[in-house]
Amino acid sequence: MTSTTHASPAGTPSGPGLPAHSQAEISDEIAALAAEDGAEAPRPGPRLDYAPYRSSLLRHPTKAPHQVDPEGIELWAPCFGQRDVHALEADLTIQHGGEPVGERMVVTGRVLDGDGRPVRRQLVEVWQANAGGRYVHQRDQHPAALDPHFTGTGRCLTDDDGWYRFTTIKPGPYPWKNHRNAWRPAHIHFSLFGTEFTQRTITQMYFPGDQLVDLDPIIQSVTDPAARERLVADYDHDVTTHEWATGYRWDIVLTGSHRTPTEEEGA
């Protein structure tokens, strides 16, 4: 493999013969869709039909989702416990018997349901690139160094107040093939389960002040600026620890719940 012919990390349709669009063209598309959505009621989530993210072209449903009242199994979520997750899995810096390269950081926050209740004793999974912007994944061909002391995956269970906490390394931004000179802002992938099947979500946490956020079609697929802000962590000096790690705080709110008090009692 040479540095000029590395495969597309994202497998996007920008192969030979297809024009690679410039950032300016992508940014124009982002602005046009933001203006289109800005004229309507804000969307709480991302647009699925979002052409600036080229991989979405053939992968977004074209029909509106069908409204249904959840019932039976859909009113419940899978249960995870201590046997599933070892306490040390929440520290991504101790997996390989040596200190990973990069800025040690703690990220912590609460997982709440749409009524503000903490999501207790539930699984949180994270994965991320290393400090150089490289994933330990076969398809990641970005010619940045792998770190023998960092895998970039972690799990924990929330506590009784819905708090999660991970110790990790601040991930680096990385290039991808969506368009020419495309770079993902630094981010951590989060996977969450609520108390109901309908609350299952996977998302990405971003960092404050990252100028790549405005250029990135994945976060910009959330066209409401206020909703986008909810994907960005805060630097929190109270989480930062003396001579050890910087700290970030990020809370996650899942969609509303549907179970009635009677069903709750039957649990």
Next chain:
Amino acid sequence: MSGVRTEGDLAPTPGQTVGPFYGYALPYDGDSALVPAGRADAIRLHGVVTDGAGAPVPDALLEIWQADADGSVPARPGSLRRDGWTFTGWGRCATLDDGSFSFSTVLPGRRRGASGEDQAPYVAVTVFARGLLDRLLTRAYLPSDAAEAGSLLSSDPLLASLPPERARTLVATPDATGFRFDVRLQGEDETVFLTHA
């Protein structure tokens, strides 16, 4: 407005694509085996995920969540460290290069219809993929045969509320070892995806 919530800001955190690089993080040994495939009552739930051009999607991730064989909702941990005996009701499967996925599980217990009649069960399904900006939720109904598949379309409240050709995308096809359930992300015969009030 920020990622740190103050009292009263309970708008949901937007979803984001699972991206291309979940493969070393989310799959795990035994993820798709809710019960061991060799068990006498094991069924296979399998299919292919395709995109709007009909091409297989090799970087999708499916999860299923279902009732136990007796119809009860499992509330048992152990999905991530399976012991081969405890039915947790939940599993995960990344698609292969040909877009295929395969779970081994048990047939969930039959459901009670509106007038007390017993009805074919379903498995709740979550779909993630690179290129898919948020997760999709759906149901895979598991009828025992073609006749029951047909009657489901008129008797199940969700299926009856859809045109038959749309409803059929949610009904798995019985086969020799279990059921076939394909997921079409886009197109004429696109799978019905659900949203919950």
